[in-house]
Amino acid sequence: MSALILLSTFCFLLPSLSAYPSPPTTPWRRQVDNTILSFNYCPAAPWPTREGYTITSRLPDSDLQAALAEISASNIKSYISDLVSFGTRHTLSTQNSSTTYGIGAARDYITDKMRTFAFASSGRMTVTVPSYTQPADGDRVLFPVRIADIVATLRGSETPDRYYVISGHYDTRCTDPNDYNCLSPGADDDASGVAVSMELARIMATRNPRSTLVFAAVAGEEQNLYGSNFLAQTYKNASVNVAGMFTNDIIGSSTGPDGTEEPHTIRLFAQGLPPAGVESAARAASRLIVGGENDSPARELGRFIVETAQNAYTGMKNIALIYRLDRYLRGGDHLPFLRAGYLSSVRFTEPIEDYRHQHQNVRIDNVTGEQYGDLEEFLDYDFIARVGRVNLAAMWSLSEAPAAPANVSIDATALTNNSTFTWLPGNETGVAGYEVVWRPSVSPYWTHAIPVGLVQRATVQVSKDDVVFGVRAVGTNGYKSPAVFAGFPG
Ligand SMILES: *[C@@H]1O[C@H](CO)[C@@H](O)[C@H](O)[C@H]1NC(C)=O
Ligand SMILES: *[C@@H]1O[C@H](CO)[C@@H](O)[C@H](O)[C@H]1NC(C)=O
Ligand SMILES: *[C@@H]1O[C@H](CO)[C@@H](O)[C@H](O)[C@H]1NC(C)=O
Ligand SMILES: *[C@@H]1O[C@H](CO)[C@@H](O)[C@H](O)[C@H]1NC(C)=O
Ligand SMILES: *[C@@H]1O[C@H](CO)[C@@H](O)[C@H](O)[C@H]1NC(C)=O
Ligand SMILES: *[C@@H]1O[C@H](CO)[C@@H](O)[C@H](O)[C@H]1NC(C)=O
Numbered sequence: 244m245s246a247l248i249l250l251s252t253f254c255f256l257l258p259s260l261s262a263y264p265s266p267p268t269t270p271w272r273r274q275v276d277n278t279i280l281s282f283n284y285c286p287a288a289p290w291p292t293r294e295g296y297t298i299t300s301r302l303p304d305s306d307l308q309a310a311l312a313e314i315s316a317s318n319i320k321s322y323i324s325d326l327v328s329f330g331t332r333h334t335l336s337t338q339n340s341s342t343t344y345g346i347g348a349a350r351d352y353i354t355d356k357m358r359t360f361a362f363a364s365s366g367r368m369t370v371t372v373p374s375y376t377q378p379a380d381g382d383r384v385l386f387p388v389r390i391a392d393i394v395a396t397l398r399g400s401e402t403p404d405r406y407y408v409i410s411g412h413y414d415t416r417c418t419d420p421n422d423y424n425c426l427s428p429g430a431d432d433d434a435s436g437v438a439v440s441m442e443l444a445r446i447m448a449t450r451n452p453r454s455t456l457v458f459a460a461v462a463g464e465e466q467n468l469y470g471s472n473f474l475a476q477t478y479k480n481a482s483v484n485v486a487g488m489f490t491n492d493i494i495g496s497s498t499g500p501d502g503t504e505e506p507h508t509i510r511l512f513a514q515g516l517p518p519a520g521v522e523s524a525a526r527a528a529s530r531l532i533v534g535g536e537n538d539s540p541a542r543e544l545g546r547f548i549v550e551t552a553q554n555a556y557t558g559m560k561n562i563a564l565i566y567r568l569d570r571y572l573r574g575g576d577h578l579p580f581l582r583a584g585y586l587s588s589v590r591f592t593e594p595i596e597d598y599r600h601q602h603q604n605v606r607i608d609n610v611t612g613e614q615y616g617d618l619e620e621f622l623d624y625d626f627i628a629r630v631g632r633v634n635l636a637a638m639w640s641l642s643e644a645p646a647a648p649a650n651v652s653i654d655a656t657a658l659t660n661n662s663t664f665t666w667l668p669g670n671e672t673g674v675a676g677y678e679v680v681w682r683p684s685v686s687p688y689w690t691h692a693i694p695v696g697l698v699q700r701a702t703v704q705v706s707k708d709d710v711v712f713g714v715r716a717v718g719t720n721g722y723k724s725p726a727v728f729a730g731f732p733g
């Protein structure tokens with residue numbers, strides 16, 4: 244197919260299609276409107292030339308719809324209730340002295356559950372508990388402690404070397420991060436995220452994804468992200484291609500401290516520039532000239548998640564993509580993956596946190612009479628199920644799509660008003676072709692796609708000076724990869 248055969252669509256068609264109008268009372272609500280519009284949103288219409296078709300949400304096919312419908316809020320509630328029952332899951336709490344109390348009991352509970360789910364996979368899902376001894380660090384590890392991760396790996400049928408990881412952390416903390424004796428239910432932070440890993444493992448064990456899917460529960464998040472760092476380094480040392488990683492951390496409540504409810508909004512934090520030392524100096528220097536600071540792999544993954552998971556089937560009306568690594572003063576398990584060079588790593592967190600219910604001793608405040616502590620009573624299980632569906636829709640859409648194109652570059656050797664790109668073919672079967680995607684440089688999401696066929700080089704009639712370009716792969720099954728920024732000269 245020629246790049247020159249173009250379908251034209253125009254921005255002004257759109258406002259009436261806005262599915263979820265809501266009043267602009269919070270930044271997220273404003274973004275709801277932008278999100279719906281933005282696939283078609285043209286701040287400077289009709290300039291530049293609108294080449295290509297307008298990108299819209301990609302709705303789940305019937306297989307994915309069926310999987311999404313299996314996510315059960317009551318299963319999620321029961322996993323969380325079981326995890327809370329261990330009293331504390333602090334990383335420094337008892338490892339092997341009890342089957343009903345402490346982090347060791349929680350580790351064994353999650354492992355047993357995952358192994359039960361894996362039975363349904365006919366041997367394709369394996370559950371391992373990789374661990375190491377973390378020495379005392381003079382900070383949050385007071386004495387040498389075993390850090391154990393639970394990792395359920397469902398081997399892909401077609402592209403098993405391509406991994407997508409979903410992770411939550413099963414350790415907890417109180418007000419004092421090193422107090423390992425206090426009651427520390429950790430219902431929201433982060434039994435909620437672990438419950439999503441567990442429920443998705445249960446459902447996907449009966450499916451046959453093309454790529455390898457990992458459902459993880461890690462320890463040591465509150466003690467310097469040790470468990471996630473161990474997992475990321477293990478993958479890195481084994482040269483595993485982790486093509487996408489989501490951490491679900493504090494995804495349990497949809498209600499803010501003033502009672503504001505946002506049950507259909509989830510925040511999605513996506514880092515901009517890669518961590519120091521991960522990319523070459525030449526790449527950083529190139530970015531100073533041509534831009535691309537808003538097109539890291541994490542941002543492209545964020546855009547992909549919005550495109551594939553914000554819909555009526557997940558029930559999440561607003562995936563609030565936030566251009567930031569994480570919230571101020573906070574960190575999460577996507578960071579060790581980013582640092583390991585896995586740049587498509589992002590974080591989900593509930594829309595409005597209530598700090599009375601995280602990192603707090605369970606107590607009634609003696610002045611205000613308010614309940615503190617990370618208790619189950621503050622959770623919204625339907626909301627967690629919705630977050631689970633967002634994860635599942637995005638993960639499946641990644642797994643079934645071809646790999647994103649590699650070594651994408653733009654030809655910047657001559658002054659011309661068209662734009663030429665090259666990329667390497669993937670080594671995977673099932674690629675039907677490629678699309679050049681573009682958006683106005685001030686638009687948050689890709690707005691247009693130009694199908695260019697099964698080629699490794701394409702020229703489009705849009706000036707590289709005026710817009711941001713990407714390239715994505717299209718499968719014979721219709722699934723499309725995340726886009727890769729196409730602005731760097733080779
Ligand atoms: C606890 O038991 C696990 C599994 O049997 C073992 O790997 C670990 O080393 C033990 N931890 C401690 C602190 O004894
Ligand atoms: C990864 O490899 C480095 C360098 O050999 C080593 O120091 C580190 O312990 C390894 N980490 C893991 C988790 O395997
Ligand atoms: C309230 O509790 C704090 C400790 O949580 C204590 O220091 C303080 O004295 C108490 N105040 C009253 C009025 O009881
Ligand atoms: C593709 O990119 C990789 C990583 O940046 C690089 O090592 C490799 O040489 C490139 N291959 C080609 C053919 O340009
Ligand atoms: C792109 O522009 C250059 C310079 O104007 C021209 O030589 C070339 O034919 C154009 N390519 C296409 C495919 O339009
Ligand atoms: C692009 O360049 C070609 C060749 O120089 C010219 O004919 C054409 O009018 C230009 N198109 C635009 C939109 O400027």
Ligand SMILES: *[C@@H]1O[C@H](CO)[C@@H](O)[C@H](O)[C@H]1NC(C)=O
Nearest residue numbers: 648649650667668669670671
């Ligand atoms: C495909 O495999 C060839 C040969 O092994 C390799 O040179 C090339 O870089 C691979 N392409 C990609 C995109 O990985």
